[in-house]
Amino acid sequence: MSTFAAFGRLLGAGLTLVRYDALAPRELDALYPPALRGLTRALRLLSGREAKQGRPGERLAHALEHLGPVAIKLGQVLSTRADIFGAVFAEDLSRLKDRLPPFPLEEARREIALSLGQPAETIFAELGAAVAAASLAQAHEARLHDGRRVAVKVLRPGIDRRVAEDSEVLALAARLIERFAPALSRLEPSAAAATVIRATQMELDLRLEAAGADELGEIMARDGYMAAPKVVWLGVGKRVLTLEWAPGRPLSSPEALTLPGLDRKRLAEHLTQAFLAQALDHGVFHADLHEGNLFVSAPAEIVAVDYGIIGRLGAPERRYLAEILWGFLRRDYRRVAQVHFDAGYVPRHHSVEAFAQALRAVGEPVFGRNASEVHMSRVLLQLFEITALYDMHLRPELVLLQKTMMTVEGVARRIDPEHDIWKASDPVVTRWITRELSPVSRVQRLISEATEALRAITRIAEAQQKPVMVVQPEADHRRLIWFAIGAAVAGVAFVAAQIFS
Incomplete structure (x- = not known):
């Protein structure tokens, strides 16, 4: 276009x-x-x-x-x-x-046959009408020939073209904002739009979603806060995804929060803790946790579906996130401010102490108060004003994280209006800090980094071993390696002395 x-x-x-x-x-x-x-x-x-x-x-x-x-x-x-x-x-x-209008069952059958290369009846003993319809796809209840109850997700016909057109419009809107609204340029409209477009395009290949569901299912099983349905790989194609049926009621249904025996407080805590454990401990998280993608059952069980958008964080981003949350949990605004400067989120010409003061103005009014007493619109407005005052730009690599954090908090508050997101976060963040920032972990991380540096130096030395140009390549190579080993050992000894002193 x-x-x-x-x-x-x-x-x-x-x-x-x-x-x-x-x-x-x-x-x-x-x-x-x-x-x-x-x-x-x-x-x-x-x-x-x-x-x-x-x-x-x-x-x-x-x-x-x-x-x-x-x-x-x-x-x-x-x-x-x-x-x-x-x-x-x-x-x-x-x-x-x-709850969007579904497309006809016969069209879904045609999409299944084209994507899987065989008629729907070959794989499914039963295939019912759509039970839920969203923007990109709809879900059908079905049954396999072995009797298992499954959900079959089918992309909407022609959705690829529609997404491509919408993506170009979104990219254009971002460029116009940057040109005619310079005050909003720090929000990096084009970079944010590119992140959204890329995530949406990834949703158009359901084979990738199946892999994401499988990966996150393994991760969720380790923590226990949330679960994922098993993938039925026989029914997976580019435009079709088959998962075992998710137990419970969809959280988007009016009766979900009135289920007998449901512990709404624990349910909200599990949602917050599931997201943080995925992001901090594993660096990969479900990035579309709205009510339509969550099934709940008593007392506090959550099953997530729709793994089309997966967020990923590198080790530095995970560490910055954990330390920022840890600082807020301990009300150590100076530490939170310093992490923002270390991460490059705030330009260094600003004062760390002044930024810590601004963070205190945001944090103190919300601590010790019920969620129902906190007006999030005012908090967000204050945060927006502070980020403008300190020249903070939107970080494209954190767009999915920030969007998911906003969604999770909103859903948790709907489940439990008194939800304390800080109290719910404490066990996960404390576990991460205790494990990752302990003296032993720091030494192990330094050794790992030194080893990787040594490998890089070795690769460079091997690449430069050219007898025509170098008089004594082997001797030079050995000296370079021993120098790197000595430097690494000295560095580990220095850090260990600092930590254990």
């Missing part, structure tokens, strides 16, 4: 929001400044009959559904934050999670 066509679609998206009165809803007129109020009233002259039907959240849900899969993903994230946007608004958006 050309830039001109993408611009046309972007303009069309804006008009769609105006038509549904979802861009600047009339219900909020009293909150707009006079100049904006006049503009919104003028725009409403372009609205259609859709603008007069339903609440703001319902109108936005219909508009996003009309705009396509990428817009629907945004609506799913917004729907998890009732504490920011209000319970009614979030509930009105919740239909975007798994």
